[in-house]
Amino acid sequence: MKKAVILGERQAGLAEVPDPQPKEDWVVVKIHAAPMCTEYKGYVSGGKSEFLGHEAAGEVVAVAQPGKVKEGERVVVMPQYPCGECHLCVAGDYIHCEHAYDFAAFTGTREGRATMAQYLLKPSWILPKIPEGVSYEHAGLACCALGPSFGAFQTMGLSAYDTVLITGIGPVGFGAVVNARFRGARVIAVESVPWRSDRVKQMGAAEVLDPSDPEIVQKIKDLTDGIGVDCALDCSGTVQAERLCIDAARRKGKVAYVGECGQDLPIRVSPDMIRKGLTIIGNWHYNLNDFPGIMKVIQESPLIDLLVSHIIPMSEIQRAFEISSSHQNSKMILKPWE
Ligand SMILES: [Zn+2]
Numbered sequence: 120m121k122k123a124v125i126l127g128e129r130q131a132g133l134a135e136v137p138d139p140q141p142k143e144d145w146v147v148v149k150i151h152a153a154p155m156c157t158e159y160k161g162y163v164s165g166g167k168s169e170f171l172g173h174e175a176a177g178e179v180v181a182v183a184q185p186g187k188v189k190e191g192e193r194v195v196v197m198p199q200y201p202c203g204e205c206h207l208c209v210a211g212d213y214i215h216c217e218h219a220y221d222f223a224a225f226t227g228t229r230e231g232r233a234t235m236a237q238y239l240l241k242p243s244w245i246l247p248k249i250p251e252g253v254s255y256e257h258a259g260l261a262c263c264a265l266g267p268s269f270g271a272f273q274t275m276g277l278s279a280y281d282t283v284l285i286t287g288i289g290p291v292g293f294g295a296v297v298n299a300r301f302r303g304a305r306v307i308a309v310e311s312v313p314w315r316s317d318r319v320k321q322m323g324a325a326e327v328l329d330p331s332d333p334e335i336v337q338k339i340k341d342l343t344d345g346i347g348v349d350c351a352l353d354c355s356g357t358v359q360a361e362r363l364c365i366d367a368a369r370r371k372g373k374v375a376y377v378g379e380c381g382q383d384l385p386i387r388v389s390p391d392m393i394r395k396g397l398t399i400i401g402n403w404h405y406n407l408n409d410f411p412g413i414m415k416v417i418q419e420s421p422l423i424d425l426l427v428s429h430i431i432p433m434s435e436i437q438r439a440f441e442i443s444s445s446h447q448n449s450k451m452i453l454k455p456w457e
């Protein structure tokens with residue numbers, strides 16, 4: 120099979136590797152849509168990589184034993200290789216599993232774990248089925264595009280009564296806007312790249328503010344009758360935006376973080392949490408039991424096509440990474456067979 124690789128600084132290409140084989144309850148998925156995520160960072164920095172991608176939708180093409188999926192079924196590929204047996208996996212919070220498989224030790228090969236490839240291996244229990252009428256390109260949005268914010272909004276209970284601040288409108292932030300609008304919440308977005316600001320306005324954000332504006336906290340207060348936002352979600356993974364979420368949230372408001380960065384945000388326990396009464400959470404992904412809910416967003420949101428800016432053949436991987444690193448994009452989806 121073919122897969123995408125990063126060969127060096129701003130150099131990407133395709134490699135030919137052996138097809139993966141099914142084993143026990145691990146099945147082979149033929150990948151029809153592989154959403155791109157943060158892989159462009161390695162492309163820009165020159166971090167060589169042979170295994171790219173962790174998001175996909177495709178078709179089951181080979182199984183080793185009868186199990187949860189059959190050949191020919193269309194599925195979304197959930198991330199990672201969780202054990203399937205611990206209390207977190209059983210509860211649907213598999214993303215936090217502490218007993219994940221050692222892929223190479225279990226399969227005896229290194230191939231089959233990247234999604235920017237033609238085939239992939241996955242335990243059948245984390246391959247939820249795609250409802251009829253939903254395309255592979257749309258179904259793949261149930262990974263990082265819509266997943267982190269969906270999980271955060273479930274925990275926060277975001278509703279049509281709320282104003283939500285969303286900082287950092289990249290692919291995850293665009294997904295957050297789709298989820299927030301689906302729930303009827305009013306959105307204040309924070310983004311500096313003009314292409315992304317324009318797109319988020321098209322998606323119905325009530326206001327788009329520039330993160331470098333020194334008056335930004337006051338502006339958010341002015342937009343919320345002087346009290347601050349009910350909920351705030353950072354998708355940028357920058358300390359400045361993480362701090363803004365706390366400062367812009369109202370008393371007894373809720374703050375969630377889904378963007379990651381290497382730096383630590385100083386949270387002040389007394390003024391930020393105790394006196395202000397904030398609920399501050401981190402969220403990685405969504406509970407597997409929420410899959411039907413996220414599919415409903417995909418099926419019914421009028422904004423779903425704006426969430427996808429490019430669908431590109433994997434044979435044009437170099438061009439795909441150039442666009443992905445330009446920030447002139449929302450979610451990009453690779454087609455591994457084109
Ligand atoms: Zn587990």
Ligand SMILES: [Zn+2]
Pocket residue numbers: 155156157173174262263
């Ligand atoms: Zn991702």
